[in-house]
Amino acid sequence: MASLAWLLIPLFAAIGAAIWGSWAARDRTQGDISELAGYARFREAMANADQPRAAADAHSAHPAHSASDAV
Template sequence: MGALLWLLVPVLAALAATVWSTWTQRNSRKSGDGAELAGYARFREAMEREHSASDPASDVA
């Protein structure tokens, strides 16, 4: 009987991990990539502004 109880521990841990991962991923399906792509576009614009404000002589390759 003791061996069955020890086998129950990993089964319960796997079940808990499944429930936890399902719970944590519930919002990522709703949001999609729109917010991330918009953030990346803002990042690129900021980097281009910073780069254009720097010394133009450093752009010569």
């Protein structure tokens, strides 16, 4: 009976190694696609941050009164 127990140890180790090997070799490219898209958006935002903000400031500077208000 003791010899049977010693033979089961390598069997369980082989089964565990097979399960771990299949888990380690799984395809993980699905998550990479969304991460790469997020990185591209980050790079675009950082490139836009380096540009002058004259266009954005021109839209936010409104006169206090319009020409039709002056009587």
